[in-house]
Amino acid sequence: xxxxxxxxxxxxxxxxxxxxxxxxxxxxxxxxxxxxxxxxxxxxxxxxxxxxxxxxxxxxxxxxxxxxxxxxxxxxxxxxxxxxxxxxxxxxxxxxxxxxxxxxxxxxxxxxxxxxxxxxxxxxxxxxxxxxxxxxxxxxxxxxxxxxxxxxxxxxxxxxxxxxxxxxxxxxxxxxxxxxxxxxxxxxxxxxxxxxxxxxxxxxxxxxxxxxxxxxxxxxxxxxxx
Numbered sequence: 001x002x003x004x005x006x007x008x009x010x011x012x013x014x015x016x017x018x019x020x021x022x023x024x025x026x027x028x029x030x031x032x033x034x035x036x037x038x039x040x041x042x043x044x045x046x047x048x049x050x051x052x053x054x055x056x057x058x059x060x061x062x063x064x065x066x067x068x069x070x071x072x073x074x075x076x077x078x079x080x081x082x083x084x085x086x087x088x089x090x091x092x093x094x095x096x097x098x099x100x101x102x103x104x105x106x107x108x109x110x111x112x113x114x115x116x117x118x119x120x121x122x123x124x125x126x127x128x129x130x131x132x133x134x135x136x137x138x139x140x141x142x143x144x145x146x147x148x149x150x151x152x153x154x155x156x157x158x159x160x161x162x163x164x165x166x167x168x169x170x171x172x173x174x175x176x177x178x179x180x181x182x183x184x185x186x187x188x189x190x191x192x193x194x195x196x197x198x199x200x201x202x203x204x205x206x207x208x209x210x211x212x213x214x215x216x217x218x219x220x221x222x223x224x225x226x
Contacts, residue, residue, distance in 0.1 A: 006035070006036050007030075011032060021081065025084065031218065043062055047078035047107060055072060056072075090116045092118050105133055117138070120141070120165075131161070140186065143166060148172050186206070186209070187206055196211065200221050
């Protein structure tokens, strides 16, 4: 199985800050398959690409987009990212808040067709709501060491809504729960060279690899010979 290589918050290469237009451009320059990015909402309802809840000790939700740009001019809006990447690369968009779903989808679908992105969240209700709005959208459930057991048991035993993709913290692959998942599996965030080789070359279960070193992962995948 040819693995999908996802540039985690862009391709930083020790030169660019994460979740910036420069890092996203670099991901396209190295021909990553996808870019992973994080979306939050500002006080004035602008979708903003930023990972943390706060910026210089101030909650992102309490800041307008002008405030955010003043504090850090490199932080892009989602629309700026969509304009940069449209038609050039696929996106893996993680929703960090209980977001304004209808407004978010309207903006996203203005630039991207449904086969060119996936939307992920730790919140099953959020991805279920997205899927209800548009059944053609691919949604992924994020699972980590803190929530995986409860979430998988709910999905399997209670037969709750199933996502299109499971996005697992990579350590969960060393447990047995992943065997019960009947959808493609992406892993985050794999940066160790030995682990990259293990999951890219020697594992047929995993569909995608999210990494801070996409250039290394691409080289490993594309130049491997038996």
